[in-house]
Amino acid sequence: MKEFDGRKIRDEILAKLKIRISKLKIKPTLAVIWVGEDPVSEKYIKAKQKAADYIGVDFKLFQLSALALEADAIKKIEELNNDQKVTGILLQMPLPAKINRQKVIKAISLEKDVDGLRFCANLTSDFQPPVVLAILEALDGVDLGQKKVAIIGQGFLVGAPLAKVLRNKVKRLEVADIETADLAKITRNAEIIISATGQAGLITAEMVKNGVVLVDAGASEVGGKIKGDMDAGAYQKASFYTPVPGGIGPVTVAMLFRNLLKV
Numbered sequence: 001m002k003e004f005d006g007r008k009i010r011d012e013i014l015a016k017l018k019i020r021i022s023k024l025k026i027k028p029t030l031a032v033i034w035v036g037e038d039p040v041s042e043k044y045i046k047a048k049q050k051a052a053d054y055i056g057v058d059f060k061l062f063q064l065s066a067l068a069l070e071a072d073a074i075k076k077i078e079e080l081n082n083d084q085k086v087t088g089i090l091l092q093m094p095l096p097a098k099i100n101r102q103k104v105i106k107a108i109s110l111e112k113d114v115d116g117l118r119f120c121a122n123l124t125s126d127f128q129p130p131v132v133l134a135i136l137e138a139l140d141g142v143d144l145g146q147k148k149v150a151i152i153g154q155g156f157l158v159g160a161p162l163a164k165v166l167r168n169k170v171k172r173l174e175v176a177d178i179e180t181a182d183l184a185k186i187t188r189n190a191e192i193i194i195s196a197t198g199q200a201g202l203i204t205a206e207m208v209k210n211g212v213v214l215v216d217a218g219a220s221e222v223g224g225k226i227k228g229d230m231d232a233g234a235y236q237k238a239s240f241y242t243p244v245p246g247g248i249g250p251v252t253v254a255m256l257f258r259n260l261l262k263v
Contacts, residue, residue, distance in 0.1 A: 001235065004138050004242040010051075010250035017257055018055040028087040028260055029058040030114070031080045035073055035099065036066035041092050048090070051253050057260065060086075070099045074107045081109040088114030088260045093157060101156075114259040120161045130255035132162050134248050135194060135215055137255070142192070142213065142240075148172045150190035152183070152203065152229065158196035158217050183207070195229035205233030214241040217248045 021027065030052055032045060045061065052059035062076055073095070080086045089112045095101050105117045113119075116129030149170045153159035154177045163175050174186050178197075187193055187207040195203055196217035208214070218229030228244025235241045242248050 001238055002240045003235075004240065004247050006134075006138070006242065006247040006250040009137060010254040013251070013254035013258060014051055014055050017254075017261060017263070020261060020263070021056040027056055027058050029060060029085055030088050030090060030257075030260055031060045031062065031083075031086045032090045032092060033062050033064065033073065033076055033080075034092040035064045035068050035095055038094065041094075045092060047253055048256065051257060055257060057257060066096055068096075068099075070104060073099060073104045077104065077107040081107075081112060086112065088112050090115045090256070091117060093117075114256060116161070116259070119164075120156055127259045128165065129157065129161050130259060131158050131196075131217060131248065131252045132165055133255040133258070134251035135162060135217060136165070137251055138215055138242050138248060139192070139213070144170045144192075146171055147191045147213075148189060149174070149192045149194065150186050151175045152187070152193065152195035153177060153197040153218070155196060162194065162196070197229050199229055200227035201231040202229045203234050204231045205237055208234050208237055210237050211239045212237060214238045215248065216242050216244045219244055219249065 034041060034045060049059045064072055077089060080089050089108050091104065091108065095104065102121055105121045106123055108118060110124060110126045113125060113127055116125060116127040119125035119128055147170055149166060151159055151163050154175055167173055176183050176186050184207045187203060188209055192213040193203065193208065194215040194217060198218045198220045200220045200222050214230050214234060216228035216230045219226055226245045
């Protein structure tokens, strides 16, 4: 049973990016648009700002009121699209329900969509989402072409875009969601399980085979602690797994800045 150390991988990637940025005449700028006051979003934004400060990226946060209109968000995006000092734009998800997510994402220019939201929205895109890149990093060295893979969750930000990327890379791909009748049947047959539902402990030991590879991209707060989709018992049967916290999350932050520098 091998545990993936996401914090170590994150630190290694960021250290390389820091050296690269130190040699640039002009520092890259990441502009983050946050609509509302969601406390979970605030945590994610702070993690990105901390990484930006460390590697030397200029971090600019633009917070709009929860009462902001769709037009307000699009106006800010267009301002940033036209600002030559801004290297990348990150639109923090989720958006308030009244805002049309597709329309707002479409406003982000191709070359500045470093969070890969256009890819998630099935629009022309120059970038893959950082979380997808983080999952691929965790699976580096695994011969995906010979594996049966199950993705649990078809969410906009993780499951659906990941399925697009993996569909032609693996031997067999099955995707399950909340409507799947027999989830255990799918997970027991899979050699790699990637879960991103945000439902703590969804995947239990009884649902996986010995030697399985478990990639946990789900996160939810239970009793003040961050929990993943995988139960601790499932980890015990795995040949390799990514923990929560400390697995995919930290690497996702690093991949955002790798996109920003286009490396």
